[in-house]
C-alpha cells in the first residue's frame with residue numbers, strides 16, 4: 001500500500017515536472033510572436049556617405065569638441081565657448097542657416113531652436129533634441145587633451161564625443177546633406193539644441209519647451225539622447241541590442257547635515273559630526289533600495305530580447321513568470337544592470353574639516369538617488385529616513401522629480417515604429433527593445449507637448465566604453481560617427497511617413 005502511494009507521488013511529481021518543462025519550452029520557442037503593423041516605408045535615399053562627406057563630418061565634430069562648452073554648475077558655464085559654438089554651427093552648416101524652409105531662434109542666449117517646415121500640414125511635427133554643453137574634464141587624467149579633438153587609431157577623442165556633441169553634429173550634418181540634395185520634408189520638425197542640459201536645462205530646454213507650449217505646439221514624438229545600442233553589456237545576450245528609453249528614472253538629491261560640537265582635537269567629543277554623518281551614509285550604501293525588477297518596464301526589455309540570449313538563458317528570459325527572482329539577483333551583480341532594477345543610491349559629495357587638530361562643527365554629504373519607475377520621491381524619502389534613523393542627521397531636498405511617464409511603444413505608435421524601423425535598417429538588423437533610461441535628459445521638459453518621448457543614442461557601446469561617458473578618454477570611432485549621421489539621415493526621411501498604416505502580414509517583431 002505504502003509502495004503504491006509512493007509510486008503515485010513520484011508519478012505526480014514527474015507529471016508536474018514534464019508540464020513545467022513543456023510550458024518553459026513552448027514559451028521559449030514560440031516567443032515572441034507579436035504581430036507588427038507593417039508601415040508603408042518609402043526607401044530613404046543616399047544611405048552611403050561619399051568620402052568628401054565623411055571628411056566634412058569628421059572635421060565638423062573635431063571642431064565642435066575644440067570649443068570647451070563646459071557646464072560646471074547652473075551659475076558657472078563657459079559662456080564664451082557657448083557663444084562661439086553658435087557661430088561655429090552657423091559656419092559649418094550654411095544650408096541649415098540659409099534655407100527658406102527653416103526658421104532659427106535663440107533661447108537663453110545660447111540654446112538654438114530650428115523649425116524645418118514640411119509640405120504636409122496635416123502631419124503633426126516631431127522634434128529632435130541634443131545639447132551643446134559638456135561636463136568638465138580633468139586633462140591630467142586623460143591620455144589626450146579632452147578639448148583637442150585628436151584622432152587616434154580610427155577614434156576621435158574628446159569631451160562630448162559621446163555625450164552629446166556627436167548627436168548634435170549628427171543631426172545638423174544629416175540635415176545639411178539632405179538640404180544639399182534638395183530634400184524637402186513632408187512632416188515639419190523641430191531641432192532643439194540646449195546649452196545647459198548638464199546643469200538641469202532650466203535656461204535652455206525648459207524655456208524652449210515652455211515657449212512651444214505657449215505656441216500650442218503638439219508633437220507626434222520626440223527623440224533625445226539616451227540609451228545606446230548595447231554590445232556585450234548584458235551577459236549572455238549574444239548580439240547588439242538597441243535600447244529605446246521609453247521612460248526615464250526620477251531623481252532625488254539630498255543634502256545631509258550634522259551639526260556637532262567643535263573644539264580642540266586633544267579632547268574630542270565622543271561622537272563627532274564626521275562620525276555621525278559617515279555612519280548615516282554608510283547605512284544608506286549598505287542598505288540598497290528594494291529590488292523592483294518586474295514592477296516597471298525593465299521586464300518588457302528582457303522579454304523582447306529573450307530569444308537573443310544564449311541557451312539556457314533564452315528559456316529563463318522567456319519565462320520570467322518562473323525565474324524573475326533569479327534574474328533580478330543576477331542583474332543586481334553589475335552596476336549598469338543594477339541601475340535598471342532599483343532606485344540607486346550614489347554618495348557624491350562629502351565635506352567637513354579644515355585642520356588636523358580642529359574638530360569641525362559641521363559635516364555635510366550629498367546623496368543622489370535615481371528613482372526606479374515603480375517608486376516615487378516620497379517613497380524614497382520615507383525609506384531614507386527609516387534607514388538613517390538618526391535625528392541628528394538633517395535632511396534637505398536639493399532637487400527632485402518623479403520618474404517620467406511611459407511613452408507608447410506598441411504597434412500603432414508612429415514615433416516608436418519610425419525609430420525601430422530606422423534602427424533596424426541602420427544597425428544591420430539589430431533588434432530593439434523598450435527600456436528605462438537611467439540618466440536624465442532635457443526631454444522631460446517636453447512631457448506637456450507629447451506622450452511619445454524616446455531617449456536613444458545611435459551608437460554601439462561596449463562594456464569597456466561605458467565609463468568613458470562623463471569619464472576619461474571619451475571617444476567615438478569614425479565608423480560609429482558615420483553610422484550616427486546615417487541614422488538621423490534616415491530617421492528624418494522615415495518620419496515623412498503618413499499616418500495611415502497599410503495593413504500587412506503579421507511577422508516577428510525583432
Ligand SMILES: CCCCCCCC/C=C\CCCCCCCC(=O)N[C@@H](CCCCN)C(=O)O
Pocket residue numbers: 163197198199200225226227228230233234336337340437438439440441461466469
Ligand atoms: C540592462 C542593462 C543595460 C544597461 C545599459 C546601460 C547603458 C548606459 C549607457 C549610457 C547611459 C545613459 C545616459 C543617458 C543620458 C544621460 C544624460 C545625462 O548625463 N544627464 C545628466 C543630467 C544632469 C542634470 C543635472 N544634474 C544626468 O543624468 O546626470
Ligand SMILES: [Zn+2]
Pocket residue numbers: 131163164197225
Ligand atoms: Zn547628455
Ligand SMILES: [Zn+2]
Pocket residue numbers: 135163198470
Ligand atoms: Zn551628460
